[in-house]
Amino acid sequence: MTTNKALQEVQLTEEKALWVYETMHNIRNFENTLHKHFSAGLIPGFVHLYAGEEAIATGVCANLTDADYITSTHRGHGHCIAKGCDINGMMAEIYGREDGLCKGKGGSMHIADVDKGMLGANGIVGGGFPIAVGAGITSKYLNNQSVAVCFFGDGASNEGTFHEGINMAASMKLPVIFVCENNGFAEATPIRYSSASKTIADRAKAYDIPGIRVDGNDLVAVYTVAKEAIDRARAGEGPTLIECVTYRNYGHFEGDEQKYKTNKEKKLHPVDKDPINLFKEYAIENNLLTKKQLTSIEKKSVKAIEEAVKFAQNSPIPKSESLLTDVFAD
Amino acid sequence: MTRKITMMQAINEAMQIAMENDDKVILMGEDIAGGAKVDGFDQEDAWGGVFGVTKGLVQQFGRERVIDTPISENGYIGAAVGAAATGLRPVAELMFNDFIGFCLDMILCQGSKMRYMFGGKAQIPLTIRTTHGAGASAAAQHSQSLYGMFGAIPGVKVVVPSNPYTAKGLLLSAIEDNNLVIYSEDKTLYGIKGEVPEEYYKVEIGKAHIERVGSDLTIVTIGKMLYVGLEVADKLAEEGIEVEVIDLLTVAPWDQETVLESVKKTGRLIVIDEANPHNNTATDIASVIGDRAFDYLDGPIKTVCAPNCPVPFATNLEELYIPNAEKVLKVADELIFDLKKVK
Numbered sequence: 255m256t257t258n259k260a261l262q263e264v265q266l267t268e269e270k271a272l273w274v275y276e277t278m279h280n281i282r283n284f285e286n287t288l289h290k291h292f293s294a295g296l297i298p299g300f301v302h303l304y305a306g307e308e309a310i311a312t313g314v315c316a317n318l319t320d321a322d323y324i325t326s327t328h329r330g331h332g333h334c335i336a337k338g339c340d341i342n343g344m345m346a347e348i349y350g351r352e353d354g355l356c357k358g359k360g361g362s363m364h365i366a367d368v369d370k371g372m373l374g375a376n377g378i379v380g381g382g383f384p385i386a387v388g389a390g391i392t393s394k395y396l397n398n399q400s401v402a403v404c405f406f407g408d409g410a411s412n413e414g415t416f417h418e419g420i421n422m423a424a425s426m427k428l429p430v431i432f433v434c435e436n437n438g439f440a441e442a443t444p445i446r447y448s449s450a451s452k453t454i455a456d457r458a459k460a461y462d463i464p465g466i467r468v469d470g471n472d473l474v475a476v477y478t479v480a481k482e483a484i485d486r487a488r489a490g491e492g493p494t495l496i497e498c499v500t501y502r503n504y505g506h507f508e509g510d511e512q513k514y515k516t517n518k519e520k521k522l523h524p525v526d527k528d529p530i531n532l533f534k535e536y537a538i539e540n541n542l543l544t545k546k547q548l549t550s551i552e553k554k555s556v557k558a559i560e561e562a563v564k565f566a567q568n569s570p571i572p573k574s575e576s577l578l579t580d581v582f583a584d
Numbered sequence: 585m586t587r588k589i590t591m592m593q594a595i596n597e598a599m600q601i602a603m604e605n606d607d608k609v610i611l612m613g614e615d616i617a618g619g620a621k622v623d624g625f626d627q628e629d630a631w632g633g634v635f636g637v638t639k640g641l642v643q644q645f646g647r648e649r650v651i652d653t654p655i656s657e658n659g660y661i662g663a664a665v666g667a668a669a670t671g672l673r674p675v676a677e678l679m680f681n682d683f684i685g686f687c688l689d690m691i692l693c694q695g696s697k698m699r700y701m702f703g704g705k706a707q708i709p710l711t712i713r714t715t716h717g718a719g720a721s722a723a724a725q726h727s728q729s730l731y732g733m734f735g736a737i738p739g740v741k742v743v744v745p746s747n748p749y750t751a752k753g754l755l756l757s758a759i760e761d762n763n764l765v766i767y768s769e770d771k772t773l774y775g776i777k778g779e780v781p782e783e784y785y786k787v788e789i790g791k792a793h794i795e796r797v798g799s800d801l802t803i804v805t806i807g808k809m810l811y812v813g814l815e816v817a818d819k820l821a822e823e824g825i826e827v828e829v830i831d832l833l834t835v836a837p838w839d840q841e842t843v844l845e846s847v848k849k850t851g852r853l854i855v856i857d858e859a860n861p862h863n864n865t866a867t868d869i870a871s872v873i874g875d876r877a878f879d880y881l882d883g884p885i886k887t888v889c890a891p892n893c894p895v896p897f898a899t900n901l902e903e904l905y906i907p908n909a910e911k912v913l914k915v916a917d918e919l920i921f922d923l924k925k926v927k
Contacts, residue, residue: 323670356703364701373669374702378693384659385694388666388674395610395648395672402666414686418659425654580704581738583762 266477271542272551274316274473278308278530279555280341281332285504287559288331288348292508298350301362304332306503309529310435311336313476314403317484323371323389323402325382327435330375333405334365337372345562351569358572359580371400379440380413382406383432387419390428390493401429401487403480409440411454420495424461429487431480432495435470437502442514455497463493470498471529474536501527586781592774594748595637595713598755599675601784603645606673609759612651612664613677613713617642619652634679635715635774657683661712662690668710668764669698675759678714680722681730681768695764696739710765711758716744717770717808717858718906724894727902731768731806732857732864735836741765742836743789744807748778750833753787761789768835770808792839794846798826800923801916802846802853806832806865809856815909816916824927825920835865840872847873851882852919856907861889882922886915 266274285305292301304311307329315324315336326333334344339355347354348362355365366374373389376382386404393400410416411434423430434454438445451457458465464486468479476498483494505512512520525531537543589597603609616638618631632639642650653660657678664676678684684691691712698706718727735742741763745751751769758765795810796817805813810831817827828846832838847853853873857866866887874885888907896902917924 325666354703356701356705359703360701366698366702366705368669368702368705373666374698374706376694378689381662381689381694384662384690385666385669387659388663388668389670391610391612391651391663391667392670392672395667415658415662418654418656419662422654422656422659422663426651580700582741583699583707583709 266474266542268542270316271537272547274312274477275533275537275543275548276551276555277312277336278473278533279552280558281305281308281311281335282530283555283559284331284335284341284345284562287563289504289508291563297348299361301348301508302328302506303504303508304329306528307435307437307470307500308332309473309476309533310433310470310498310500311405313473314433314480316477317481318371318401318403320370321398321400323373323386323400325373325386325402325404326375327382327405327407327410328363328375328377328379329407330365331362334367334372334375338370339365339367339372341558341562342565345566346569349566349569350571351566352572353565353569357576359576380406380410380415383415383419386430387422387428390423390430391426393429394426399488401431401484403431403433405433405435407440408434408436408438408445408449408454409443411457412440412448420461420463420493423493424463427490427492429490430493431483431487432493433480434495434497436497436499439502439506439514441506444514453497455495458495463495465495465497467497467499470500471527471532473529473533586779588777589748589780590775590777591745591748591751591769592635592637594752594780595755595769596639596641597780598752598759599638599641600644602675602756602759603641603649605784608671608673609675610649610651610667610672611638611641611675611677612653612660613638614653614655614679616677617647617650617652633677635771637774638677657686658690661687662694664710664712665690665695665708668695668708669706673709673759675711675713678712680726681714681716682725682728684730691734691740691764692737696737700739707762708764709762711755711767712764713767713769715769715771717772718890718895718902719772721897721899721902723897727895729858729890731766731835732859732868734766735865736863739764740836741789741834742768743834744768744770745833746773746805746807746810746831747776748780750787750793750831752780753785754789754833756784757786757789760786765789768807773808787833790834790837790839792833792842793831794828794842795831796827796829798828798850800826800850800852801920802828802830802843802850803912804830804832804843804853804855804869806835806857809858809907812856812907812909812912816912819909819913820916820920823924825923832865838865838869840876843869843873844877847877848880851880853881854886854888854912854915854919856888856912858890858907861887861892864889883919886919888912888915
């Protein structure tokens, strides 16, 4: 597995490192806040949290611009934040309010912002593969150097769309990167039970594309591997399958008692594997960021999420008339 | 200038014109270029789709715009949704509508709902061309008529052309529409000929066409059922009964006003639909007209549909399956017996 120990030569710029640290904190604070607000009964519907997996969305999206596309999953908040979606709009969306990014019609499972290249969280496991392939077709046809990243979970790797999507992208040499977030659980089913292959990355062999397994808690490792894959895709060399091994801090959905986790697994949620702590240590050890800079970002992030909550709670519920709008384009 | 061409030629011509007019229009599907223009393949022409509807287009527009996909319906119909969401106007060919089982998610949960779920920010200008209809002894997995099922999905428009003229005009409308449009071709109509203008024209989506004016009975038809309706109208005309025949053309959203006005005039309605009989377009029309025109009706609304069984293979059984003039006349007799006495 690729880790930052082997990747010391990769240099993040100070600007990028600041963005990375702030983005990871924004995701963590956003999710921890939702965790509290959901249990307080403030948020309707289902909420699937990303906390603990921040290094993946952040490390990948650090290589993307608004002209690039991503497709996301049930657990999509982290991808949205890393892709640059407005945090206030996201919070209002999850609260089901009029100022939500999708006017309160999508909610947590469908947040999207096409202008930012975010083609949607997805309520269907495996739904993102073909859509990312389609974005790759557009990019190849328009020859505009955009890439599409398909984020998916270990559970989705057993859907037919995984195989069809990768096969199409590989055979057509499309600029699509498939990023598996292997957090160990497909809903409540451990991967050791449901997957016949030892790793997801191994499956790349079947499609004759690179398959790389990386420590998904290690921002620098994810960033480096993603950069290489994205550079390859932009150069017309086709897709890469990246498996990021991580851990899901919370349950499948909020309110899930996680009875399917063994006591050992529950204890295996160690601080020393926390992606944010790991990056902080890395940034200090490598004189990339100062403690003062880090502290300042931590405070800024807390404030940003507090603002987002205020924005959401002050936003009105959607007007009744909007029930029937936007079903069809004019 | 018009000339007589086949329905297949009319559909092909519509795609050619759309591609000439807009370079964002691309075609995707299984065997639609059929190997032509592939390195090492020495034939100038190949399949052009399993029915040959896209024949010649790869020669004109190249493989960048006429994309052969793997046999991967879920993959490429979804890719067409993704390409539409990111700026192209794909026309995806789904060889038989029966294959929808593989890729329904991409229509049911993705393409049809992205605009709504995303608060109006997404646009999915996607046309899915597919085929339906029994009559080719293709049996249960290649003969179904599923347009009504697609029409039940909010965010999807469904059109069913009946002849070469409507086929060309409806396809040009579908490709220019900014929504997901399913364009369903009856495979047994490909060879029929009709007058078609050479130039660009559109047939409006959502508007039914009154094919024959009458005052005694309204018959609404979908696709090939138009010809059954016209046969019935001819037969009843011999007895002095004037039938109004409406070619529905668009199954979703269907033209309520045209049907309503006709029923107000005639007081009697039969809907002919080749789909299986429950929860299909005919039952929807019956429900809406029963609700909106009850006071005008002189008898029950009748539907003539396929029976509630899969499409059979044996020729004689398949003939029994498809609605025909005989079946419609039987139903019509129940509705117009009083008129017959008068006339």
